[in-house]
Amino acid sequence: MSEALHVWRGSSAAGGPWQPVDWCDPYAGAVLVADSWRVVDGEARGLHHHRDRFLGSVAALLGEATEPQAFWSAALALLPTEGDWFPRVELRARAEGAQLSLRVRPTPPTTAEVIVATAPHDPRIQPRVKGPDLESLQRLRTLAQPAGAQEAIILSPTAELVEGAYSSLVWWRRGVLHRVHDSAPRIPSVTERIVTDAAAAEGVEVRAVQAHPRDLEGAELWVLSALHGVRLATAWVQGPSLAVEAGRVERGRAWLEAARRPLFT
Numbered sequence: 196m197s198e199a200l201h202v203w204r205g206s207s208a209a210g211g212p213w214q215p216v217d218w219c220d221p222y223a224g225a226v227l228v229a230d231s232w233r234v235v236d237g238e239a240r241g242l243h244h245h246r247d248r249f250l251g252s253v254a255a256l257l258g259e260a261t262e263p264q265a266f267w268s269a270a271l272a273l274l275p276t277e278g279d280w281f282p283r284v285e286l287r288a289r290a291e292g293a294q295l296s297l298r299v300r301p302t303p304p305t306t307a308e309v310i311v312a313t314a315p316h317d318p319r320i321q322p323r324v325k326g327p328d329l330e331s332l333q334r335l336r337t338l339a340q341p342a343g344a345q346e347a348i349i350l351s352p353t354a355e356l357v358e359g360a361y362s363s364l365v366w367w368r369r370g371v372l373h374r375v376h377d378s379a380p381r382i383p384s385v386t387e388r389i390v391t392d393a394a395a396a397e398g399v400e401v402r403a404v405q406a407h408p409r410d411l412e413g414a415e416l417w418v419l420s421a422l423h424g425v426r427l428a429t430a431w432v433q434g435p436s437l438a439v440e441a442g443r444v445e446r447g448r449a450w451l452e453a454a455r456r457p458l459f460t
Contacts, residue, residue: 201273203295206265213269224288228252229326231283232385232421233302237276238455240421241385248383252324253286257293270297271458281422285326305423307444311416312344312432313408314360319349322357322380332360342432346418348408351379355405359418362426363387367415367443376403386419386451393450411435417447424451 202214230249232239239245246267253263267284274282281302287294315338318331339347339360348364349357356364356375363384365374372394374387391401412435416428425447428437 198301199299201270201297201299203262203266203269203297205262206269212265213273224290224294226285226326226329227256227288227293228286228324229283229329231281233424234274234280234282234458235302235455236278237274238457240451240454240456241389242456242458244385244388245421248325248385249284252326253295255324256286263295266295266297273297273299274458275299276458302422306345307423307426308429309346309418309423309426310344310430310432311346311348311359311418311428311434312339312342313434314339314347314349317349317351317357319380323382325382336360339432344432348431348434350408354407355379356408356411357381358384359420361422362418362420365390365417365419366411367417367440368411368413371400371402373402373404373406373414376405378405384419386421386424389454390417390419390425390447390450393453408434411437413438415439415443417444424448 200216202216204212204214206212228249230245232242232245250263250267270284274280279302281300283298283300285296287296314335318335319328321327335347346362347360349360351357357379358364358375358381363386365372365387372391374391375381395401408431414437416437418426418428425444427439427444431437
């Protein structure tokens with residue numbers, strides 16, 4: 196399976212709305228907005244939340260317009276309904292103006308567990324918009340790899356938890372599911388929303404808090420993303436000692452599985 200790139204020409208463009216190009220586009224500009232989600236046999240989790248997040252950020256740049264709405268609907272129609280895929284929609288800066296595009300990508304390898312490390316710095320320029328900081332966050336995660344970690348945890352200037360480079364964080368302590376307080380500047384995580392909504396629906400107390408890494412001593416940490424779903428953090432390099440309760444992470448994965456819906460509903 197290979198990656199395909201489709202550039203949006205407009206719903207009324209002569210010759211059709213899409214321009215297929217080589218996936219390694221030499222003319223691609225800076226990413227202004229991006230969003231990705233996993234599609235398995237034509238079903239996805241929280242797709243309406245991904246849509247609202249992406250189109251909301253696009254509207255903040257371009258204003259309320261009908262073309263992004265048409266682009267989204269047309270993009271969904273291009274997605275395969277069989278197999279495991281990880282598409283990405285983008286708004287990029289180009290010489291002729293902002294350009295919408297769709298990358299249809301096979302899902303890369305995923306893992307169920309992860310080792311984390313504290314990020315050495317916070318490289319984000321637009322922490323509440325997904326897209327502009329993706330490259331710098333990838334470099335940040337690469338910096339954690341020599342220590343044996345696969346994810347870097349960003350802290351605030353006062354050393355409080357914010358988010359992972361490509362993930363959101365929730366943790367369990369004494370039966371309470373904790374998440375990062377909304378005052379922390381970070382990407383609104385779709386996977387986190389699904390998990391915390393499902394937990395609350397089952398009567399679990401969900402608490403938004405400001406916390407330092409040391410506050411997670413003895414807690415069970417989940418690292419959440421659209422790609423991997425719920426990953427269990429098995430260690431924090433030079434950080435708190437983490438705990439695991441048998442069977443609990445499977446409960447979180449079941450919440451995500453229950454959230455799968457057909458692309459067109």
